[in-house]
Amino acid sequence: MTTTTDVDFRTRLQDWIPKLVLSPSLAAMLVFVYGFIIYTVYLSFTDSKMLPSYDLVGMENYTKLFALSAWTTAIINLAIFATLYIVICTVIGLTLAVFLDQKIRGEGFLRPIYLYPMALSFIVTGTAWKWFLDPGIGLEHTMHLWGWESFSFNWIKDRDMAIYTVVIAAVWQTSGFVMAMFLAGLRGIDNEILKAAQIDGASNWQLYRRIVIPLLRPAFLSAFVILSHLAIKSYDLVIALTGGGPGRATELPATFMYSYTFTRNSMGIGAASAVIMLMTIAAIMVPYLYAELKEKGQ
Amino acid sequence: MKQMSIATALILGMVASPVLAEPTVEVMHFWTSGGEAAALSAVRDKVVANGVAWADAPVAGGGGDAAKTALQARIASGNPPAAMLMLGQNIIDWANEGLLGNVDALAAAEGWDAVLPQAVKDFTKVGGHYVSVPTNVHRTDVIWASKAAFDAIGAPYPTTWEELNALAPKFVAAGIIPLAHGGQPWQEAYMFEAVAMGIGGADFYRKALVDLDDATLRGETMVTVFTELATLRDMIDENAAGRDWNLATAMVINGEAAMQIMGDWAKGEFTNAGKVPGDDFACIPVPKANGQAGFVYLVNSLSLFTQTDPEAIHAQEVLASAIMDPQVQIDFNLAKGAIPARMDVDMSALDACAQSTAADLATADAAGTAVPTFAGTHAANAAVVGAATDAITEFFNSDMTATDGAATLADAIMAAK
Numbered sequence: 111m112t113t114t115t116d117v118d119f120r121t122r123l124q125d126w127i128p129k130l131v132l133s134p135s136l137a138a139m140l141v142f143v144y145g146f147i148i149y150t151v152y153l154s155f156t157d158s159k160m161l162p163s164y165d166l167v168g169m170e171n172y173t174k175l176f177a178l179s180a181w182t183t184a185i186i187n188l189a190i191f192a193t194l195y196i197v198i199c200t201v202i203g204l205t206l207a208v209f210l211d212q213k214i215r216g217e218g219f220l221r222p223i224y225l226y227p228m229a230l231s232f233i234v235t236g237t238a239w240k241w242f243l244d245p246g247i248g249l250e251h252t253m254h255l256w257g258w259e260s261f262s263f264n265w266i267k268d269r270d271m272a273i274y275t276v277v278i279a280a281v282w283q284t285s286g287f288v289m290a291m292f293l294a295g296l297r298g299i300d301n302e303i304l305k306a307a308q309i310d311g312a313s314n315w316q317l318y319r320r321i322v323i324p325l326l327r328p329a330f331l332s333a334f335v336i337l338s339h340l341a342i343k344s345y346d347l348v349i350a351l352t353g354g355g356p357g358r359a360t361e362l363p364a365t366f367m368y369s370y371t372f373t374r375n376s377m378g379i380g381a382a383s384a385v386i387m388l389m390t391i392a393a394i395m396v397p398y399l400y401a402e403l404k405e406k407g408q
Numbered sequence: 409m410k411q412m413s414i415a416t417a418l419i420l421g422m423v424a425s426p427v428l429a430e431p432t433v434e435v436m437h438f439w440t441s442g443g444e445a446a447a448l449s450a451v452r453d454k455v456v457a458n459g460v461a462w463a464d465a466p467v468a469g470g471g472g473d474a475a476k477t478a479l480q481a482r483i484a485s486g487n488p489p490a491a492m493l494m495l496g497q498n499i500i501d502w503a504n505e506g507l508l509g510n511v512d513a514l515a516a517a518e519g520w521d522a523v524l525p526q527a528v529k530d531f532t533k534v535g536g537h538y539v540s541v542p543t544n545v546h547r548t549d550v551i552w553a554s555k556a557a558f559d560a561i562g563a564p565y566p567t568t569w570e571e572l573n574a575l576a577p578k579f580v581a582a583g584i585i586p587l588a589h590g591g592q593p594w595q596e597a598y599m600f601e602a603v604a605m606g607i608g609g610a611d612f613y614r615k616a617l618v619d620l621d622d623a624t625l626r627g628e629t630m631v632t633v634f635t636e637l638a639t640l641r642d643m644i645d646e647n648a649a650g651r652d653w654n655l656a657t658a659m660v661i662n663g664e665a666a667m668q669i670m671g672d673w674a675k676g677e678f679t680n681a682g683k684v685p686g687d688d689f690a691c692i693p694v695p696k697a698n699g700q701a702g703f704v705y706l707v708n709s710l711s712l713f714t715q716t717d718p719e720a721i722h723a724q725e726v727l728a729s730a731i732m733d734p735q736v737q738i739d740f741n742l743a744k745g746a747i748p749a750r751m752d753v754d755m756s757a758l759d760a761c762a763q764s765t766a767a768d769l770a771t772a773d774a775a776g777t778a779v780p781t782f783a784g785t786h787a788a789n790a791a792v793v794g795a796a797t798d799a800i801t802e803f804f805n806s807d808m809t810a811t812d813g814a815a816t817l818a819d820a821i822m823a824a825k
Contacts, residue, residue, distance in 0.1 A: 159791070160501050161483065177823065180798050246647040267649040269805050356591055356649035357805030358798055372477045374794035375501065376824075 147388065154381035162377060171382040180358055181383065184366040187273050188390075191362065192341035194277045195284075199337055200330070202281065203288025208318065210289070211296045221293070224286035232283065236350025239279040240266070269359035272352055276344075276360055279351055284340065288333050295329030296322065331402050335395065342391050363387050431723040434463040435710065436482075437493035438475040443676045447744035451543070454730035460723045465489055483507065488713040490724050494540075496531055496786030499711050503534040509714035509721075510537035511728040518732060523752045525773040531707045531786060540711040541728045542749035544741050547765050548671040548781045549602040549704040552657065552678070553690045557584050557666035568695045569607065569636055572667075576643045579666045587643035588656040588665035593801040595653055597783035597793070599640065599669045600800045604633045605704050606694040610777035613704075617782040620792065620825055625818035634803065634810035634817075640669075641804055649805070660689065669694065671706065671781075675761055676745040691761040693768065703772035706784040707749065788821075795824035 157167045175181050206224055210217055227235065242248045243266040253261035265271035299322060307317055345364040352360045363383060371380025433455060439448050452462045467475035472495065482488055488507065502508050515521070515538040524532070524542065532540040551572075553565055560582050566572035576586040589595070605613050608629045616624040624630065645665075648656075657677040659665035668674065678689050685691060696702045710731060715721045730736055737748035738757055747758065747766045751773075755766045772778040780786030785793045799820040803813035 160498075161480065161505060174823070179802075240650070244647065264646065267647060269649075272649075353592060353650055355593070355801075355805075357801040358593065359805070369794065372480065373473045373790065375790040376794075 158377035160375040171378040202285040206289040207292035228287040232347040432461040433723040434489040436465040436489040450739035491710040508539040540709040542709040544746035546706040556663040585665040588659040588668040589644040590651040590653040590656040591649035609697040630814040634813035703778040706781040795820040
């Protein structure tokens with residue numbers, strides 16, 4: 111009799127412990143993530159200036175936000191940056207992973223070299239690339255010293271091209287990480303399938319196009335999710351690399367949000383821009399995640 | 409067990425800190441560079457000598473933006489510091505939020521009204537109360553000129569905008585960059601206000617940038633201001649974008665560039681490099697319309713948050729009195745490179761630049777031609793200045809026409825007002 115209650119208690123404990131252990135972090139998450147999301151949404155409908163205020167003003171902040179040319183610039187910059195960043199990182203990451211997966215010698219030596227930039231913070235990356243790209247001290251200057259006088263690369267000082275330098279620095283930082291994700295995916299593919307295909311006479315190209323890349327779908331999903339949220343919340347890289355300049359040419363929604371909320375005493379507009387950013391992420395991610403996960407469920 | 413006792417000690421420490429035996433004054437600021445920290449220690453020494461402990465709360469970076477964010481967080485959690493370094497309209501905003509206390513009794517006893525210029529009182533005495541205590545006054549409409557560069561072309565320092573504009577080709581011919589510039593939005597805003605004051609004069613400046621009058625902002629004088637800005641934008645080198653202000657100053661120091669338009673905090677860079685005003689460089693006010701005595705000022709002051717504990721109130725008064733002490737004002741500004749907020753102190757210890765700045769402020773204050781800085785959010789609030797800065801930097805970094813520039817500025821200011 112006693113043994114059964116004992117077992118009962120143990121199973122019940124085993125049942126409860128995970129929930130018990132998870133609950134503090136769940137509570138913290140509810141308050142600090144979802145609670146503050148709701149708070150921000152609420153603030154975006156108020157006339158908050160320097161401090162939060164609770165007087166509702168309807169859609170006024172959103173109207174003002176979309177009338178601001180700085181916001182339009184930020185949105186366009188984000189579109190350019192995010193598209194190029196995600197596409198280039200994925201392509202470079204996949205290419206590197208495929209090449210590294212050819213059972214080459216010294217893989218253990220090469221892999222960390224590509225992965226290492228990820229160990230740096232975006233501030234370090236931004237500062238290093240700022241110096242490297244500065245025509246006065248960096249690449250252009252060095253080329254001139256080496257005698258290539260006509261060499262010119264002043265994108266970082268050019269208001270039309272500066273956003274692409276942000277892409278370059280960000281791609282440099284993250285490609286290696288994407289490579290690692292794809293490499294893990296490649297290692298997870300069953301060799302039997304590949305051998306079977308080879309026996310059937312598939313060429314290397316067909317092998318990758320028809321079998322490997324489709325099998326890498328989960329890795330693509332992870333890469334996309336990670337890269338797109340990195341792109342939308344990009345803040346430190348821009349601050350370190352260009353400071354949002356020349357002028358306001360490389361302003362992104364995150365830098366816009368910070369400056370309006372905290373330095374320009376326009377918390378209402380800042381909150382509205384944060385809500386738009388959240389909705390942008392949701393609009394991209396939710397359908398994608400939904401489609402991917404639903405397929406898995408079937 | 410050991411961990412437990414550390415945790416207990418930490419909790420006890422947190423609870424116990426407000427009731428230390430010695431009265432403490434916590435000062436939050438963003439003066440973290442060498443000269444600034446040395447300046448603040450002049451105040452701290454005086455406070456400590458008067459038996460009040462000094463709790464330093466520096467928040468580095470961002471020209472005070474980071475400190476402001478930290479302050480907002482502390483206000484939101486109901487734990488403001490005793491005193492906080494803040495600028496211009498922010499003081500008025502915080503006072504209007506009802507969060508600032510005052511030291512009126514002390515000010516009356518020490519006769520502050522008589523020794524502070526009106527310009528300073530405008531930003532420390534809000535609604536008749538001294539909510540903030542001024543440490544120093546900066547001048548923002550200054551041209552820093554390299555003597556070596558001017559000697560190289562054999563030209564005197566400019567006294568009109570026409571003279572200044574005519575110098576540019578000569579400097580270029582001599583292989584010198586006419587204007588050292590740091591291409592960051594806030595620096596372009598300071599340059600704009602210096603040009604606006606120089607070309608338009610005090611009345612125009614007040615009407616356009618303090619009263620934010622739409623017609624004046626779109627008017628002919630403003631177009632002339634933007635025309636001059638366009639001329640200046642052709643005098644800078646192509647690597648200016650994103651450059652820090654002190655690197656631009658360094659270009660003037662080593663003679664690579666001839667001039668920089670910047671506030672008088674730039675002087676610290678010259679003196680730290682061992683340069684002597686007059687011998688190596690000159691600080692000349694930007695040319696003024698009709699030779700009028702104009703002055704664009706920026707007041708630094710520590711604002712006082714309301715205290716309830718009598719001991720904390722006492723500590724705050726000790727701080728305020730220390731800041732206003734004539735000797736502290738001198739020591740502070742010797743290190744900071746600005747001029748004392750008090751007009752009655754002996755300025756002879758200061759360098760030639762600071763002495764002429766102090767004399768100019770006295771003249772301009774009496775004539776009513778001292779105007780508050782726009783870029784430093786004295787003339788208008790942060791939202792307006794931010795929007796205007798966007799417009800100015802947009803103009804400065806493109807080939808927009810002067811008429812469009814003035815219209816963009818007016819639109820931006822009207823939208824943010």
